[in-house]
Amino acid sequence: MGAKDFTLEVTGSEEITPDFLRVHVRDGGLLERSGIHPTMWIRLWFNDSGKAHQRAYTLVNPDPATGTFSMDFAMHHGVAAHWASSAQPGEAIDATVQGSSFTFPEPAPRRIWVVGDPASIPAINSLLDERQRVAAGAAPVTAWLEYQHDADPSIEVRTADSDVVTWIPRKRDGAALVEEVCGALTANTVSVADDFFWVASEASSTRAIVKHLRKELGVDKHRIDALGYWRV
Ligand SMILES: Cc1cc2nc3c(=O)[nH]c(=O)nc-3n(C[C@H](O)[C@H](O)[C@H](O)COP(=O)(O)OP(=O)(O)OC[C@H]3O[C@@H](n4cnc5c(N)ncnc54)[C@H](O)[C@@H]3O)c2cc1C
Structure with a gap:
């Protein structure tokens, strides 16, 4: 595991709508090490029959003080969505912080x-x-x-x-x-x-x-x- 790699631990999940699921995680030190910016996303690693699949997900309510955040999954038929639908507390998932950046334009836009x-x-x-x-x-x-x-x-x-x-x-x-x-x-x-x-x-x-x-x-x-x- 490199400096940008982390292991997250699922702490629970919550149905926002039947097709939109929020999964809560402990961050494995990610927020402290990487900081936070708007639209920040991470690469999650899913294992499907021994093959690793990488998918991007956005941090929801990141809280460096508690080392926790959530992720919202728009549901469809795919490895990431399937993982979210069955993720159990205590389950681990690997994540990589790479490629995400955003700064608001200055001066402030008109619209x-x-x-x-x-x-x-x-x-x-x-x-x-x-x-x-x-x-x-x-x-x-x-x-x-x-x-x-x-x-x-x-x-x-x-x-x-x-x-x-x-x-x-x-x-x-x-x-x-x-x-x-x-x-x-x-x-x-x-x-x-x-x-x-x-x-x-x-x-x-x-x-x-x-x-x-x-x-x-x-x-x-x-x-x-x-x-x-x-x-x-
Ligand atoms: C920077 C970034 C941040 C992202 N953040 C989020 C996030 O916070 N929440 C989130 O839900 N997604 C997010 N996504 C989108 C997510 O990474 C993709 O939807 C991803 O393809 C889902 O993987 P999967 O394994 O579930 O489905 P895949 O294996 O990629 O696809 C399986 C099937 O589902 C269809 N499909 C995939 N995604 C969608 C979708 N969103 N809506 C409808 N059909 C779809 C595909 O066309 C395909 O037919 C983000 C993407 C990027 C690039």
Whole structure:
């Protein structure tokens, strides 16, 4: 195990919705050693029939004082989701801290545009929380969240009164989300020089939205933080 590798211990789990499960862990020294930043994610290692699979998950409610955090699993058929559904207190899982970084843009953006889905809600909430603490606090958020399960829109998104969140059902392999977002992000609504864009949805949808921002609107890449969180 290297300096960035940790063994987490499951302490319990909690159903947020039938398709969104929170797993609580002891951090094995991770938070003290690595620090915390908004949208912080780790690589979890899952064993499936002797083969190791790595999957990214976002820290929820990290607390260095107690050495604990949680992770929210958007459920589907995959090794990570299956592991979460059966994780028992006392169970260990290996994690690596590598590749995660984020700093809020300075000066504070005029508006923050966000695109995501349940897999990126933990990161979006950490962004919203951080916004209250830094100068970006004044920037309203406009967010589009794609969903596949009826209960998804009940998942907490920690918005302020100035924010707007629109839930879009996943249709036509994500094309419905891409059309809605790209139709709303135009030269009339966006300030290319002053706005910030955070995009973390399915990989091909993420690519299409970033292409629209860069090619159609001419947004500088430094004003965009985008990563495909999962792929079909
Ligand atoms: C930086 C980062 C942070 C992330 N943080 C989180 C997080 O906090 N919570 C979270 O739930 N996910 C998060 N994800 C997404 C997660 O890593 C992927 O969804 C991962 O593929 C799940 O692995 P799996 O083994 O369960 O499914 P896989 O074996 O990868 O896929 C199995 C099947 O499920 C489908 N699938 C996979 N993920 C999803 C999904 N999210 N929605 C619908 N269908 C899916 C695939 O298309 C495939 O058909 C994050 C991803 C990144 C890059």
